[in-house]
Amino acid sequence: MTSFSQISKLTFKNLNKKTILYVWIININEKGNSLWFITGQDSSSCIQIVVKNKELISQLKEIRKAEKDSKKEEELEIELTKFQLINANSSNKDLPFPLVNVKEDNKYRYRYLDLRNSSSKKLLLIKNKFCYELRGFFHKRGFIDIETPILSQSSPEGAKCFVVPSNLKGRCYTLPQSPQVFKQLLMVGGLGKYYQIAKSFRNEDARSNRQIEFSQLDLELSFTSVKEIKKLVEKLLRTVLKKTFGYQIKIPFLSLTYQEYNKETKKYESFRHPFTIPQKKYIKSLLNNKIKPEKIICEAFDLVLNGEEILSGSIRIHQAELQSKVLQILGYNEEQRAKNFGYFLQALEFAAPPHGGIGLGIDRLLATILQVKSLKELMAFPKNVDGACSLTGTPDLIGDAL
Incomplete structure (x- = not known):
């Protein structure tokens, strides 16, 4: 398998270099047909992903948006040049609770989702x-x-x-x-x-x-x-x-x-x-x-x-x-x-x-x-x-x- 990076390991030394990230898409913010911002999260941290390629944006439109969260934008951001959808929520499966202010019953019933916070x-x-x-x-x-x-x-x-x-x-x-x-x-x-x-x-x-x-x-x-x-x-x-x-x-x-x-x-x-x-x-x-x-x-x-x-x-x-x-x-x-x-x-x-x-x-x-x-x-x-x-x-x- 091709080597990949964790978000928390990215530094300014990685500027202008290509890297592979495996992330959950937490939020998609559309700024028209030629600019999207995606909040990506892995097991270590979050990062903002910039999408400027219209063809990629067209492909991303097929992905159902997850609910917005309240995370602050990180200092670093990356530009998306290629992506592959590995897995997605089932078409009829919304998240069972908001990603913030989770009630205790839901917190532990869906602990595997809560741990993404x-x-x-x-x-x-x-x-x-x-x-x-x-x-x-x-x-x-x-x-x-x-x-x-x-x-x-x-x-x-x-x-x-x-x-x-x-x-x-x-x-x-x-x-x-x-x-x-x-x-x-x-x-x-x-x-x-x-x-x-x-x-x-x-x-x-x-x-x-x-x-x-x-x-x-x-x-x-x-x-x-x-x-x-x-x-x-x-x-x-x-x-x-x-x-x-x-x-x-x-x-x-x-x-x-x-x-x-x-x-x-x-x-x-x-x-x-x-x-x-x-x-x-x-x-x-x-x-x-x-x-x-x-x-x-x-x-x-x-x-x-x-x-x-x-x-x-x-x-x-x-x-x-x-x-x-x-x-x-x-x-x-x-x-x-x-x-x-x-x-x-x-x-x-x-x-x-x-x-x-x-x-x-x-x-x-x-x-x-x-x-x-x-x-x-x-x-x-x-x-x-x-x-x-x-x-x-x-x-x-x-x-x-x-």
């Missing part, structure tokens, strides 16, 4: 840049990008899980709320610097600041401390935000302390998961039942930005006896511990190293920084408040899906 596309490009810089940051520091299973088992992390039927009769998988246990097992396996931009799933009501399917930065380190992880997070955000947005944030961040006890259910709850280690001075008393759980302070922290929880992290339990005790305090009897956590407790018996890590909500962080109304704007094909997809109509009826 520069404002919608820009958010995805910013997210792409942010994730690119994240990966570069960790690659330079010797971290390993490892995928963990999507088909997994239910996890004790707060929200309900999505259930996935299995071909084994009466058996099922669940989708992960986080890669928590697997990344800890990687530490047991000697892979001491792990990260992943992981897909996570939480079966709960969608809100403006939550989605049932989302991306998070997942990180785990062996032989680390809260202090070291906090410094790493500060350096990470300072570096990546500088490269993505061009501004420098101040570090270190302000630190506060907290405790939590659910008085309504009269039971103790882990903040994110039951794998967080108590501070060293409490461990012996906890194992010997000489201290009340509410008196214990753990090695854990959250990062909050403008009232939004962006990140949570902790040092994990690396001893099987202590992990089993914490699960017992949280209400898991011996049978439940063996059934749900037996493989994990067994792994901790094989000289597991001390380790800790974080989970950072990428979409929530960017939404807070960019001041967008909903996380949906940072996702290519998000779910609505009912957890349904406006584009595909999912979830399907069970009988139709199986």
Whole structure:
């Protein structure tokens, strides 16, 4: 195929030179039979195309005009010398909505058209840049990008899980709320610097600041401390935000302390998961039942930005006896511990190293920084408040899906 240019790559060095562009025709402005102006758009930008050739104008008249948009004329323009119509709207297909001021229902039902708007596309490009810089940051520091299973088992992390039927009769998988246990097992396996931009799933009501399917930065380190992880997070955000947005944030961040006890259910709850280690001075008393759980302070922290929880992290339990005790305090009897956590407790018996890590909500962080109304704007094909997809109509009826 003949090489072609992207609009955004054109500069004044291209003046008086021929180039090939593949564009959508957004608008045609007729100035008589000998001069037309066309607004062309590709995946990178828009440009004004000047048509002075009467024969070309005659051919263009066969193309039905798209609705006008509100884009400003670009500084550069090109003169059309030849064109080929690759594809067009069906003869009876008008655009289902104006190209500007799109209502939310139409925005996501026809997301593939909405993404042609520069404002919608820009958010995805910013997210792409942010994730690119994240990966570069960790690659330079010797971290390993490892995928963990999507088909997994239910996890004790707060929200309900999505259930996935299995071909084994009466058996099922669940989708992960986080890669928590697997990344800890990687530490047991000697892979001491792990990260992943992981897909996570939480079966709960969608809100403006939550989605049932989302991306998070997942990180785990062996032989680390809260202090070291906090410094790493500060350096990470300072570096990546500088490269993505061009501004420098101040570090270190302000630190506060907290405790939590659910008085309504009269039971103790882990903040994110039951794998967080108590501070060293409490461990012996906890194992010997000489201290009340509410008196214990753990090695854990959250990062909050403008009232939004962006990140949570902790040092994990690396001893099987202590992990089993914490699960017992949280209400898991011996049978439940063996059934749900037996493989994990067994792994901790094989000289597991001390380790800790974080989970950072990428979409929530960017939404807070960019001041967008909903996380949906940072996702290519998000779910609505009912957890349904406006584009595909999912979830399907069970009988139709199986």
